[in-house]
Amino acid sequence: MPANRTLDPKLASLLENLRGRVRRYIVWDSVLAIAAVILAAFWIGLAIDYLPVQLGGTEMPRLARMLLLSVVAVAVIVIAAMMLIGRLRRPLPDDSLALLVERQHPSLGGRLVTAVQLNRPGRDGDSHSPDLLNHVHREAASAIDKVDPGKVFRWQPLARKAMIVGPLALMAIVFLAISPQSFARAASRLTLFSDEPWPRRAHLEMVGIELPIVSADDVQVAPPALLTFDDQRTIRLPRGSSPMLRIRADAETAELPIVCTVYYRTDGGTRGQSNMRRVGRVSNGFQSFVLDGPPLSGLSESMTFDVRGLDDRLDDFRIETITPPALTEMKVSVRYADYLRGPGSSEVDLETDYQSGLRISEGSDVTMLAKSSVPIGETQVILKSAVGEPKQGDLSYSDDRRELRLRIDDFDAATTVSLVPADADGISAQAPYRYFLGVVLDEPPELQMRLAGIGNAVTAIAKIPVQAVVVDDYGVEQLTISVTPSAEATDESDEENPEDETGDAPDDEKPNADDNAPQSASVQPRLDREGNASAELDLRDWSSEGRLPELIPGGAISVIGEASDRYDLAERHLTRSEVFRLEIVTPEDLLARLERRELGLRARLEQTIDETRNLRDTLNLLRRGFDDVVEPDPEPDAASLEPDAADAAATAAKAARDKQEAAVEQTRQKQVRRLRTQQSGLQANKTAEELSGIATSLDDLLMEMVNNRVDSVDRQERIGEGVRDPLRAIVDDPLTRLRQQIVDIERSVDDSALATEKTALAVDTADDVLLQLIAVLDKMLDLESYNEILDIVRELIDDQGKLLDDTKSERKKRVLNLFD
Template sequence: MPNNYLDPQLATLLGSLRERVRRYVIWDSVLAILAVLLIAFWLGLAMDYVPVMLGGTEMPLLARTLLLLVVAGLVIAIVAKMLLGRLNRPLPDDSLALLVERHHPELGGRLVTAVQLNEPGRSGDSHSPELLKRVHKEAASAVDQVDPNRVFRWEPLVRKGMVVAPLALLLLGFAIFNPSAFERATGRLTLLSNDPWPRRADIEMVGVELPVVTASEEETLEPTLLEFTDKTMRLPRGSNATLRIRAEAEESEVPMLCTVYYRTESGTRGQSNMRRVGRVVDGFQSFVLEGPPLAGLSESFTFSILGLDDRLDDYQVEAVVPPAITEMNVNVRYPDYLRVDGAGDVDLSSQYKSGLRINEGSNVTLVASSSVPLGDADVMLKNDRGEQRATNLQYSDDRRELRLNLDDFDAATTVRIVPRDEGGISAQAAYRYFMGVVLDEPPELELRSKGIGTAVTSIARLPMTAVVTDDYGIKELRLSVAPSATTDAEKDATDNGATKTADRILNFDRDGKAKEVLDLRDLVADGELDEIVPGGAINVFAQASDRYDLATPHVTRSEVFRLQVVTPEQLLALLERRELGMRSRLEQTIDETRSLRDTLDQLRRRGFESEEVPADEREKTRQEQVRRLRVQQSGLQASKTSEELTGIAASLDDLLQEMVNNRVDSVDRRERIGTGVRDPLKKIVAEPLARLINQIAEIEDLVGSPADAASKTADAVQTSEEVLLQLTAVLEKMLDLESYNEILDIVRGLIDDQDELIDETKEERKKRVLDMFKP
């Protein structure tokens, strides 16, 4: 504070110095604050904009906030410490005088002495007043020589000014020449704005094209475009998506190349270049990425896209496990035609297995279990009628089960299912289930006749045997006999139901076999058939039906046996002709047996040893093989003879049965054919011929032993003679029968001539009676 006791010049000097010190403190603090603010501005601008120039991004809001807080802290510290702290410090006169004395040693302490000795309240000092006046006077006279500027250190202000001045000039020029950039920088650094810096390029995210996985094999849908939500997108694992961006092409520069920088969840880093697509359309150039990391997506990743100086940052793709069908159960309810005698439900419930086949007409329910709750599912059904989308889908309360009903299953069907979760994520491939169909086949029916030929009498018995089989059982087996229509009138009568048909429902065993004898005489007598007259024909056939009731009933008709109706005499004549054919077969068999006997006799006579000694072992082996071959041929001939005789005996047996079934048999005829021919033939086959076959087999085994083979051949020749004798006896019996039949033919001819003569006589008599009435 100014000293009223000091010389005015000295007081003025000290007051001026005090003011200068305060101004110095103020300027020093202001320059420090400006330096901090300018350095922070340019440093923040560099940190915010330089990365943009290099293809990076601006400082995030958090970094700018931290920078602003640091600057504010520094400014507050400067104000508190450098400005207020120093301004609040006292500046006494003696301190100021001492400061002046330090920089002006020529004062010789006069200023300090004058200031201190003139302080009020000071006591105890020993000095002369005259001396004090003199000191005052000398100090006041030296005031003019004092330079207050020498008291201050100007280097700190100069250094601060050298920092502040160029930075301030740059700031001023920045504000003048690019006010919009200055305003954007100021706003961003002061957190008043978050607008990004303008770029040369302007790229923007379009989204991700994801192929639509459909259950249809014929339908191809366009990929769907998915957009990012808060820079995040969920995609199914295993998908092959396409990333799309676009660059503004009218007011901005189009990048030649856009690059995707990515980092996977496991830490793998990589980059991929995006491909330009086509030309500029509607002012935008499109870019796509079809390769990694979106190709065959396996894990989540984050990515950024750089195009010139523009950048799209912090985008994230989350790889989501797509929904999967963990289990497929098949519930089958069989149709009614597969249910026997009102039995309970014959249902099938099992897990789906490859090769599953389901009976035609069944009601099928597919129950698919999902790994996650389902939003919906795309289900396609494909069979021989084409492809159609299933609409009758049912979901459980927790949306983890999907039910599909296939009523009246009648064709092999492929079911393709694409499940989607509640977020729209779908499986990347359709789940395929194939179910074959077991079609109900018509019954298989075979009708046979025994003891009946192609011609029958009007009173014949028709023994029939039917064998019927079906997949799931027979409902009805019917045997029918009806007159055969030969003229158009008869066909019309048959179609109109005017002709009677006799039917019999047959009972069959577990193997599907049934037997029935149709007696024509009884059928006519009972009125089931119209009278059967010789010269016509009848048809015998069987029909079988199963329990199939879904569409046209399955009815199978057997082979139709068309039987010609003849008189007993005509039938016997036919049978006699067959006997003649059998006699011819027997004569041929006897000739073959005689040739067999001659071959064996030749082997016996020549022996099994060669007259000439073979030249070597090879020739001996060849001769032995020739003999063995001849013996084998003899054995084959014997077997053929046995089979032929067995066939003749069977034919004779059929002939006898036909006689019985047609009611034209007699005891004499049965004895002549059965006892005289058939039975002897069976006996020949069973005894001497069988023995001959065995003997020939033994000869073949003894070819290597000539003596034993010759002995056994002699026995075989004797047996063949025995066979020939017995066959000749049978042949003579058949010749006797032929003579007997010839006599019968003569008798039949006489009877026919007699009947014809009687008819002619009746006609002549009738004519004569009519002539008597003529005028």
């Protein structure tokens, strides 16, 4: 057989046609696969991007869209490289195509493969018969008309891909026809990474957060501040605050949500949701919604939150909590007022930590030094004083602004200091720091003054002992005791001018109207450490020295004390004592008054003697009561009882009743005796106090005599040694013994014999007291008789004086009659 053989044209055309069909199959299969991937990715991306919007979510973020497009691009490249280019580049030899046809047409019996392979150009060395090859060739060519090339391909893969691509493509065409804008938005978002959102039924807008303004002033409440989110949708709020989130919904061009919900996630991992409440009505086309409860009330940690209303959503808003500045320490430095500071004092008199109830002296300069946990920006300061207008303080900061210094000058009233520190970003403390500073006011001195041994009337030559007690917080500067004659007495003194026998006063001796003002004299006694002072006002010496005008009987003087301290912040503190008004009398008139007081004391002594006599009688009756004690009847003898049982029982019952009544009567008698004993003790105590009072009053009489310089040794002996000293001796000895005996009687009431003995001793002691009191009373009666004689002598002297005055007047009349 020749070396070069040619294949039958029918067979060659069959193989060439089959080769073209294979390549077209590969192209369609690859194109359908690529279209399926693209369309599936489009619809999947559209669903992921749009369906969450319908459910209240947000669109697919750009990163996710980029990732989806990258996956689709990689898939298309892989499909094109492997399914299209890779398969198209593979060779399709005739024998492979013939073998593919032989598999689908077994009737050929291998003739086509044999003919193709043995007739391939350049084939040598085959050992076969040429005739046989020609015969096979002819049979293959004759059977080729029965060959169907379509049976070679599997159409199921193309059909499956077409079933995917067809509906997806049809849906895309319908989507494009119905809503070109939505299709274009979807294509731009998925392929061009456009951030234009999908249209929504509702439209929400973030307004911001209203934060209450913490003010140091409780009276004026500042409106809350509206804070807006920055470009990163972040806002910084103080920890512990209670802000209010505010949004608004478009009510004109969009559907109004019924409720808006906040979904939050704290940095601590807590998740939750809270519904916002609608506020008011639609205004300017918008409806407001606010959230003022959890998780914003008492904000404690940072969080991220989203707001959803219908299908609109506000995403990725963040609240960062910042610890507000806190005042960790407060120190108070005080510099006292100048009048309270001694020589050589330091600049700071008191430095202490602030504590509740801290009180500061009036007029001090106060400096408050506070330390903050963070650097301070601006601090709001309010000083609210208990009285007057609010004070102003001088506020300054340290270089690192971690300390603030508040200076208050001339501290004069209780003050509440309110501080609201804020950091550099304006984050302020959520409650004002309040410090209350009390004030220790410098009170005026307390002055108590009394006249020792002086009554309501004095002579013109008297000496007045004065005792004073002055108490002040920071010491007394001066105590002044003044004596001022009354204006009436001065006028009367000025009107008494020397007259000649004609009754005319010389011109140069007429009183001057400018000299009518009363002249006063004063003394400044020294005070000891306890504030006690004593002084003696000698009217005789002061009059002789010209410090006081001549004191005329019938006038009066006023004694008053004035005490002042070193207070110099405002009006000086001056305290005046009680005004002691003393009448100026003659020695005789003073003695007459003292004698009338002595008569009053005698009446008191007579009453005391009567009470002592009654006490003696009461004790005597008490002694008799102890002698008449009722003893219970003895129990009847058993042998005297009647043998009858009923009579015996009645007799026993009667005896028991009698015994019980006797015991009750005995108890009552003891109670009555004890009561009478206690009354006697009270009467004895009263008698002792009354006698001590009479002795003290007599002592005052003697002191008044001495101080008024009308005293005599005989009078002092008669009153002092004859009355006062015996009274005190009675109180010290027999009366004291009587009181103790009465106490002993009370203790021995239950023992009749012992009580009777002690009562008898008490009666004897009472008789002794009574006898001594009667003796003192007789002494006072003798003094009264002596005083009556003195009164007669005074009346004679007064009558003699009046007679002399009448004689002088008669002489003047006779001289005047000579000139008529």
